[in-house]
Amino acid sequence: MIAFTPEQEEFRRTVARFVDAEVVPQAAAIDERGEFPRELFTRVGAQGWLGLRYPEKYGGADADMVTYCLFVEELARGSLSLAASAAMQSLMGTYFVYKHGSEALRAKYLVPALRGDLVATFALTEPNAGSDVANIATRAERRGDRWVLRGTKTWVTSAPVADVLTVAAKTSGGRGLNSIALFLVDRGTMGGVTLGKPIDKIAVRASVTGEIVLEDVEVPAEHLLGGETGGVATINSILAEIRIMTAALSVGLMRAAYDAARVYARERMAFRKPIGEHQAIGFKLADMLTSLQAAALMTYQVAARLDAGRPIGREAAMAKLFASEAAVRVTDEAARVFGSYGLATEYPVQRYFRDARFLLPGGGTSEILRLVIGRELDWDRGAAFA
Numbered sequence: 001m002i003a004f005t006p007e008q009e010e011f012r013r014t015v016a017r018f019v020d021a022e023v024v025p026q027a028a029a030i031d032e033r034g035e036f037p038r039e040l041f042t043r044v045g046a047q048g049w050l051g052l053r054y055p056e057k058y059g060g061a062d063a064d065m066v067t068y069c070l071f072v073e074e075l076a077r078g079s080l081s082l083a084a085s086a087a088m089q090s091l092m093g094t095y096f097v098y099k100h101g102s103e104a105l106r107a108k109y110l111v112p113a114l115r116g117d118l119v120a121t122f123a124l125t126e127p128n129a130g131s132d133v134a135n136i137a138t139r140a141e142r143r144g145d146r147w148v149l150r151g152t153k154t155w156v157t158s159a160p161v162a163d164v165l166t167v168a169a170k171t172s173g174g175r176g177l178n179s180i181a182l183f184l185v186d187r188g189t190m191g192g193v194t195l196g197k198p199i200d201k202i203a204v205r206a207s208v209t210g211e212i213v214l215e216d217v218e219v220p221a222e223h224l225l226g227g228e229t230g231g232v233a234t235i236n237s238i239l240a241e242i243r244i245m246t247a248a249l250s251v252g253l254m255r256a257a258y259d260a261a262r263v264y265a266r267e268r269m270a271f272r273k274p275i276g277e278h279q280a281i282g283f284k285l286a287d288m289l290t291s292l293q294a295a296a297l298m299t300y301q302v303a304a305r306l307d308a309g310r311p312i313g314r315e316a317a318m319a320k321l322f323a324s325e326a327a328v329r330v331t332d333e334a335a336r337v338f339g340s341y342g343l344a345t346e347y348p349v350q351r352y353f354r355d356a357r358f359l360l361p362g363g364g365t366s367e368i369l370r371l372v373i374g375r376e377l378d379w380d381r382g383a384a385f386a
């Protein structure tokens, strides 16, 4: 059962009002332009929502994970592009400087990023290293009181507009995960950071993505976040939250798709009755609602477990796996309910169908998540649903 507190319910209503008034009317246009929606993004920041997971002293709200999920779910219902950018900013883009940065770095980067005045992102993936993180080729070499970074990152969310990036690089050679470290790179003050190949994609088009080339970028020693060998441990410490967040994005997108299909199925007539009254379409809606409900239950159950300080590694992977795959199915079914109009840009359902693909790779592909869940099977005990 999902039991939200009155404060959480009120918070959801507040975000929902913002989404209905500000985001939904612009969602198609920002998708079509494929541009970072800076004005909307700044307004989300002005609401204080980018700092939900951070302490108040940095402009945050000290909110629990359930509340954070309500935020990303509602935003995703309006625009998955905007939600993806906001999720990057409020989690991976800012987490590492918060976790390991000095107070001076937090004041300079975290505080303005949580206001939405500065765009922050995280660059791990490379042309030859996605799931296989140990294979990254970006190198960091120590020279006196500086580190010098060299390499190419790709699929970086907000790359063309990012002011500050947390970059993963190896501090020594070889394939080991232990040699990976994280560096805070300020694009405005550190030379050698350029934009590489832009990525034109079919999903979350207004969450702009691209390549970042680092050519002998000099990074001051205090910008090393979490030690020379601590990068992977730090990434792992936020991996469950990333997966739960992605599950919440999936729930939001499914709600948009289900609602669009439900309304259309009531209005569209075929053979002298609304198509929703044909059992085949009614069954589609029943399956969609069932998947949506199951995904929401899994998402909020694991978010509540995180808030209670309970182990969540396996459950977070299961929630992300189930919810993202369900989103792909539900948005596909929603588009089918629309018949030919499911292909028409006039209706948002084609955007939901395209955007759902974004949910699959982030935070671990479905194949990788099955490996994670499989590794954590308990061979001595049956399933426990507590």
Ligand SMILES: Cc1cc2nc3c(=O)[nH]c(=O)nc-3n(C[C@H](O)[C@H](O)[C@H](O)COP(=O)(O)OP(=O)(O)OC[C@H]3O[C@@H](n4cnc5c(N)ncnc54)[C@H](O)[C@@H]3O)c2cc1C
Pocket: 088, 121, 122, 123, 124, 125, 129, 130, 131, 132, 154, 155, 156, 157, 158, 204, 209, 358, 361, 362, 363, 364, 365, 366, 367, 368, 371
């Ligand atoms: C819109 C978008 C935004 C992104 N934003 C960012 C970002 O901001 N920062 C960032 O660092 N990255 C980002 N990514 C990249 C994303 O995290 C990677 O794409 C993801 O980790 C998968 O890597 P890959 O695409 O290289 O696939 P690969 O790792 O090459 O995998 C290809 C296929 O092989 C499968 N596979 C791989 N290894 C195994 C295995 N051991 N067993 C079984 N199957 C396997 C995968 O599941 C997949 O199906 C983004 C991606 C997208 C689509």
